[in-house]
Amino acid sequence: MKPRTALSTLTTAVVSAVAGFAALCAATAAQAPAPSTKTFQFVLQNGLQVVVVPDHRAPVITQMVVYKVGAVDDPPGISGLAHFFEHMMFRGTRNNPGGAFSQNIARAGGDDNAFTTHDYTVFHEQIAKDKFRLVARLEADRMAGLDLSENAVMAERDVVTEERRMRIDNDPQALVLEQAEAALYLTHPYARPVIGWPEEIRRIGRQEAENFYRRHYAPNNAVLIVAGDVTPDEVRQVAEAEYGPVQPRELAARIDYAQPRRMGENRFVVTRKDAKVPLFLRLYRVQSYADAPAGAAESLELLARLMGGDATSALYRKLVVERRIATDASVSYDGYARDSGQFSISVTPRPGVPLDTIERAVDEVISNIQRRPPSKEDFARAKTQLVAGAQFRRDSQFEMASAYARALAVGLTGFDVQQWPARVQALKPAQVQAAAAEALNRNEAVTAYLLPKP
Template sequence: MMVLVLLAASARAAVFNPETTTLSNGMQVVLVENHRAPVVTHMVWYKAGAADEVPGTSGIAHFLEHLMFKGTKDIGPGEFSKIVARNGGQDNAFTTWDYTAYFQNIARDRLGMVMEMEADRMQNLQLTDKVVLPERDVIIEERRMRTDNNPSALLGEQMRNALFMQHPYGRPIIGWLHEMQQLTTQDAMAWYKKWYTPNNAILVVAGDITMAELKPMAEKYYGGIKGHDVPKRVRVKEPTQHAPRKVTLTDARVGQSSMSRYYLAPSYNTEHADEAAPLEVFSEILGSGTTSRLYKTLVVDQKLATTAGSFYDPVAMDLSTFGFYAVPRDGVEMADLEAALDDEIAKTLKEGITQKELDEARQRLLDSAVFARDSLSGAARTLGEALAVGLSVDQVENWPDRINAVTVEQVNDAARAVLDDKRSVTGWLLRPKGAKGPGMPTAPVTGEMETH
């Protein structure tokens, strides 16, 4: 799974070797040197995401991400990306529940240019109804295309809302439609002024530059921006859950039926954080790739599914999710597939994993970390994501040690603690019998984060 590769990228303790410093205004600066080519990835991360929104304004974090491209006094609406492109670079941004990030991939000798532009919109964003209201229509259309017209996305949204009964992780990042329709210029500027300040931001640069070169540039472009106090990020605690939930969505647009299941799980920031590394190993064993237990049982041996797997992402401010997905073969009833999945999970929990499985899974995770080291953006994203949710550089760099220290007993104990049906939601995505037409391609609902 992509999530495991991303997490494994954080294992490059012998490769990342990041340098860090902090500007006088509180902005953290992180550098990963890579001199293979004269290019850099430049990222600015803000520690504010959809889970920080005030109830009733869902989608404002993602909306402001769009509006950050709408101009300042010196750069007109839409010009930011055009300038980057004219200089041979690429740029974009993404919003999650825990953070919002902006990035550019560009030649080393253009780094100062993008730093100047990013610093400009950090402090000088100008918004009016003339640009905000049409962009509101854009995000509404984005929701319609990506969620409302996509049955698997709709199911995932409903499943998360059922899984997180109280926590804001149950809100969609893009927002609820009826609340998005009410977002205003004032809402956007309030969010901007509340969270977008250098002491709430992290600058991550990866590529062909040294800290001796980067720090003066960071001071020049970002160091003069005055910071301000930001509110404490208050997250409500999820209440005790007493019963499993089931969500079924039947839609003629479904191309292929599928099923998914989410469990509440710890992250590296929560109680029982010591279970996170064992759960990463467990997910690798049970549901990662064609050699995993689920794939061999459901796809190869029993021939009930065309694909099956697991997913887990422990990099979050609060609780995470551990889950499974499977797509039935033609003619296989979903109830039979779910029963087979349950049987394999129960067997694994009862018998436990073996030392051989642990050794092989651990090696695959560490190998994937080595393979991922060539990616500039992967290095920058792994570090930025971790820091934005409150983890430290040392926690990122020490990831291989945690994986190497995992024991069979820890994996089995963590799996038995987390795979508790009372803390789960199962989703069925069904194509009606007799539905005509091919339907939409169906991706398994894995609960991964939404990006722009």
């Protein structure tokens, strides 16, 4: 099995070649015409939503099937079931047993993979245009007839258990992040790791797998996105022929979870022998694109770029370059969620620098941004980088399809995807300052220290 993405990971700052990123993106866009942002949408009779993103620069296509099911839909006491099913979908069907799915795609010169988030699961293939019908047939087949035999389920449960051991249990930073997210979201399902708690993964059996598959994996719970050298008519013809016969199912109702009020900051310290270096981590529970008013999520995106997006950002410049108390400092905003988003700060100190010194320096940078808007120069640079990055992604067929996938999966629209650069361009420095003042609230935060055990 290929490695599958199951957990968000700590973002590391990119410290080389960043200064020229905006210029590089602009140059790339100038050298090759960007694909049209015009998209086409329709719905099959079985409820499958279809989005077509034409891009005729090369005879290739990207197909994504987005299921509106993720870790929030795991039954109580069986966390990790959605991620487990990401694996199971590669276990084969009666028509394509074992690893035939990926083998057929590889023989046709294509590539396939998948990933799971708290809110959705995505399966994707990139392949030559003339093989579109092949990948559509393969995806439709496993949407309807997955192998859920006892042997298949038990074997894949062992694979997921081992993946968790290697990627999480043996990685102190991943464990600290997992604990911090559990504290941040309280009783909301976002507190559960996407990969699942180890004790609960072991509870997955054939009956649990069968019930989950029948209630979530169906055309009326999915979005098909096809980007590439296709026309809407071509996609409709293939979709109706391959996906059309798949029968809709009665779906499990998605629960609208309350987001409990936080009354104060959570703090904890983890000391481990296997920790190589100390780490300062702070997470804030913030608004997402799905629940924020116009401009608020974009402001958080720009704030993250200003604070820790690259070597010129405020946090990196202050802690790494000027004061030389850290070797790395990064900030990220994860806003594509149905409920709350997450604003993350991580810093690796230089040897001998205490983490409380790092924390005071981080708080000083935050306070400065909250008290006064960013300079015109910093604001313009960060905005240019964000917008140029969006332009650069338009030149990637896969990234364009991904943009529509994550937006549609959390309740946004294609129009939101297309308007995002303009919304960022319209932001004012005062909006970002206000976002910092409102969102970076210690009542909505978890602070964690990771220390190597002597």
